[in-house]
Amino acid sequence: AVIPYFGYARQDRRTKARTPISAKLVANMIAQSGIERVLTMDLHAAQIQGFFDIPVDNLYASPIFALDIKHHFRNCLGEVMVVSPDVGGVARARELAKRIGAPLAIVDKRREKAGEVAEMTVIGDVSGKRCIIVDDICDTAGTLVKAAELLANSGAKEVHAYISHGVMSGPAVERVSSSVMKSLVITDTIAPTDAILTAPNIRVVPTAPIFAQAILNIWGGTSVSSLFDDATLEPLYETAYP
Known part of the structure; x- marks a missing residue:
């Protein structure tokens, strides 16, 4: 599943009694729905990746x-x-x-x-x-x-x-x-x-170029972290920044 903005990321901890950790609840719901992998961008807190029982690829802007x-x-x-x-x-x-x-x-x-x-x-x-x-x-x-x-x-x-x-x-x-x-x-x-x-x-x-390449890398079994290198990213955005 591609989730560009994980909307419940700010509810990643209990700030006072009897308040839910919504990020964990949503992570459980996503996994229970049958989704096998999540691709997202700039999670509010990196530790949210640990809320999931499935692989999570967190891209960076x-x-x-x-x-x-x-x-x-x-x-x-x-x-x-x-x-x-x-x-x-x-x-x-x-x-x-x-x-x-x-x-x-x-x-x-x-x-x-x-x-x-x-x-x-x-x-x-x-x-x-x-x-x-x-x-x-x-x-x-x-x-x-x-x-x-x-x-x-x-x-x-x-x-x-x-x-x-x-x-x-x-x-x-x-x-x-x-x-x-x-x-x-x-x-x-x-x-x-x-x-x-x-x-x-x-x-x-736009984020479409980096998400599209990440999907290709995942399906091709190649590294997603390579997208964080300027040499890899620049060709994806050559039309935006000639």
Whole structure:
């Protein structure tokens, strides 16, 4: 089964008494339905692969984002700085920063309660940088927009964001469109709405090439991890980034 966006991934642990671990429940349902293998992208937490009793191939959007950044920032790549919007996303941001040879900064946020950001500070010098926030999910875009404003107020020349899954619920599109972000790049793991497609500063990159090649590799018995190499991925996206 190809599941580009595993929607229950954020319910991967019990945060308080008598709450379900929905990710495990859905994993059990998928296995019980007779599905023998799952192909997905950027699980919210890598350990979710262990919830399944069947093989799970977790693809990553970072190689696609790296190609996109190298293409769109080719004349100013030295000014790019990758930013993690929270401490939990540092590994993801570090991977992208390593791929494009950019420095890394972190937005440290401390919540008073769920859904509210109490305080945000930047760890790292972003002055004069073209900051690229990288994360796996953009839901209502509240935290993303606040992080972008913080970076701009901290001296960033430009603020962009690359997000694997554009849930974009509620006022997300409006928030992004009216924010300081110059661009938001999402993948099509969730079908983009007309509002997303017509937004002036939102762009969608395709995942079909990497999913198609992954399926071919699985059926052919070859390595799926080879898709994480730029040399393998670039030919798949040569029409998008000539």
